[in-house]
Amino acid sequence: MHVIDDETLQTACKIARQEKWAVIYFKDPTKIPLEIVLASADNTDGKIITIVKDIQEAEIVLGVLEKGSHGVMLTPNGIIDARELGQLCRKANNLEVSLEELEVTKISHIGMGERACVDTCSNFAKDEGLLIGSYSQGMILVSSETHPLPYMPTRPFRVNAGAIHSYLVSSVSQTNYLSELSSGHKVLGVNCDGKAREIVVGRMKIEVRPLLSIDAVSQSGIPVNVIVQDDWHVRVLGPGGKVLNVTELKPGDKLLGHTAPSGRHVGLPVKESCLEK
Known part of the structure; x- marks a missing residue:
């Protein structure tokens, strides 16, 4: 789903509530539309995957509304991007230190x-x-x-x-x-x-x-x-x-x-x- 305006945003919200997986691209740099989709699909079984342009955006998306998108999709420029994305996703999960x-x-x-x-x-x-x-x-x-x-x-x-x-x-x-x-x-x-x-x-x-x-x-x-x-x-x-x-x-x-x-x-x-x- 490409979110480019309010109409497509409302459609994305409906898809996120009803489908098992929703892969969404947001045209504008603001993360408000993603927040709206996440809130709309809260307490449902669906998973939201957000398409991102780089590692920095991936880090932001994984933290939106304190829980973030369930996953991100990135076209990497090289193997370093793939490695850093893997590290970032592991970091988004629960961290532990032995005490x-x-x-x-x-x-x-x-x-x-x-x-x-x-x-x-x-x-x-x-x-x-x-x-x-x-x-x-x-x-x-x-x-x-x-x-x-x-x-x-x-x-x-x-x-x-x-x-x-x-x-x-x-x-x-x-x-x-x-x-x-x-x-x-x-x-x-x-x-x-x-x-x-x-x-x-x-x-x-x-x-x-x-x-x-x-x-x-x-x-x-x-x-x-x-x-x-x-x-x-x-x-x-x-x-x-x-x-x-x-x-x-x-x-x-x-x-x-x-x-x-x-x-x-x-x-x-x-x-x-x-x-x-």
Whole structure:
């Protein structure tokens, strides 16, 4: 079906409700007609495939109305387009990161330094945050500011993430330093069950603050560290979604985190000798 005007749009809506498959081309660049078709066919058994011109449009189409077209059809210019489209479609499905319990071993007040808040273009859920760590071999799940505070309103789009040297899990297979993120970068929001989603950074907010070092260890003995702002309103997440104020942590407390093979180059895992301490 080619949607070129209101009449053909209404026909496309009817087809999408009645047929098992509907392959639709939209003449105009606006995604409003696609939204109308998706809404019209909601709660039906039909599948909508949208014809796209390039990978960038495919990414947009797969996210329309938070659920997107069921699929996309692309005429690729080469094998790279086919590979990138496959990666994009896999990414549109549910992402997961393996989480495990970590045990706090040491808390240290270490003085002043620069910490970064990651302000995103999305609101986090109450059991959701970012995986942050000083070492590539392990990160701690730092909570978003979705939980009430006594002296300021919540910032559900923000994670007070940690010191600027820290690693942040930005995709299932890659990390970034907090210091190198900026508006438009993508990071991985992770909840306490390990379910993950791609989130866009709107702004990085870096300021000098007192810092707190949190040392922990995994059940297999992997040391993990995160350095965060030394203030009660900064929180990390524990098993079952428990919200823990960092200034009240003590040895023996349980946190949620992620461990991975040590050693990274430009954010990608690499098998080489690498000592972090």
